Ligand code: BES
Ligand code: MN
């Protein structure tokens with residue numbers, strides 16, 4: 001799909017779209033179309049029986065031939081005072097659905113009638129409408145027989161946004177589009193089935209995608225990691241014939257002497273639970289247990305695409321957690337890369353073991369000035385926060401306040417969760433330095449997991465852990481994307497970087 005930002009009326013579009021706020025006057029193209037059709041627009045516009053200007057509400061009007069268009073779509077924008085980037089994206093998402101439903105191939109969205117009183121300027125309104133439309137148009141259908149496609153399933157090829165602010169809107173959109181491409185990459189990775197996406201193939205996909213953009217890609221294979229002493233990550237992977245990998249991506253778009261921002265992702269390409277095996281129901285979902293790593297890859301892709309002026313290192317630990325005669329066991333004591341020992345009490349608490357070695361390696365190699373990890377780490381975070389909020393555990397108030405404000409503006413919702421001495425105490429073992437499971441109870445499972453990770457963070461390093469177990473996967477179609485991988489984390493972190501680190 002091609003999105004264009006034009007100053008002039010474009011005749012190639014077969015459908016015209018008019019985004020309208022509640023009580024919006026008939027002006028510009030909207031008005032001339034109204035007079036051409038003997039008041040057709042005003043008629044529907046005022047008889048608010050069918051159309052109430054609600055955010056994302058659409059009304060399709062069939063037009064007489066004289067107009068040169070086959071149909072018009074009114075797109076409600078709701079109350080002008082309530083318009084912001086988020087709402088614009090939701091309206092754009094709803095528009096994508098309406099266009100698809102009415103079989104539109106080429107639409108022209110007209111914004112030439114002097115909107116708006118809201119805080120969002122017209123150029124931003126247009127750019128975020130376009131972003132919402134783009135994000136919502138994502139589909140993962142590569143494994144479906146293309147011949148079976150419905151005849152009336154016309155693909156939306158092109159959308160033109162017409163306004164006097166087209167140049168600015170275009171510029172803003174280019175930035176947002178780079179971010180959207182990162183979201184799509186992350187969604188694709190999450191949606192790939194686990195027989196196709198496993199550590200070795202994953203590492204190759206990442207290299208092929210990022211290297212051409214100038215990202216340095218380092219791949220550590222299982223032999224290397226074993227030799228290096230990455231005993232925690234390697235223990236999780238030892239039950240599978242798909243051998244572990246670690247991928248380190250470096251984008252140096254900033255000043256040569258500037259320390260990088262560091263991002264680390266959990267990449268369990270399939271989590272059976274291992275010997276502490278999971279129940280059968282919905283185990284297929286555990287192909288999404290690499291969502292944290294996907295977000296890191298998506299973010300790196302976005303930054304490299306738009307040649308962001310920052311230094312960033314992204315590292316992902318890739319393993320498959322399988323039961324087998326060679327699998328690690330509950331009771332095993334393993335040695336992490338930093339030399340600490342860990343008593344394994346449940347092989348299903350594997351994400352923290354993969355992360356701890358990846359976190360250690362990045363800190364040792366790149367000394368990041370800020371370190372953020374993302375992981376589908378615990379079911380407990382879903383119990384606490386549901387599926388719309390990502391839980392954030394942070395050892396630094398300044399970093400958290402940045403994440404809080406940028407997150408809210410990005411369309412993702414972040415919620416701070418507690419770390420603390422009580423949680424840390426629970427993760428200490430009688431026979432080893434640490435244990436991978438809480439001591440007393442299952443209570444606070446997301447916090448004890450985060451407290452375990454905190455043991456592996458160097459003193460004084462600002463660090464945040466994002467538990468995206470609830471947000472990485474959409475259980476149903478959403479306004480900005482279908483059921484499946486969401487790309488959670490990419491938007492929030494991209495916004496964090498543009499707001500605070502460029
Ligand atoms: N990958 C799971 C967490 C998860 C659950 C992600 C549901 C997405 C949806 C993780 O590895 C896990 O199994 N965690 C256990 C930890 C427990 C054994 C301490 C959990 O949450 O039950
Ligand atoms: Mn698990």
Ligand code: ZN
Pocket residue numbers: 268271289348350351376377
């Ligand atoms: Zn897991």
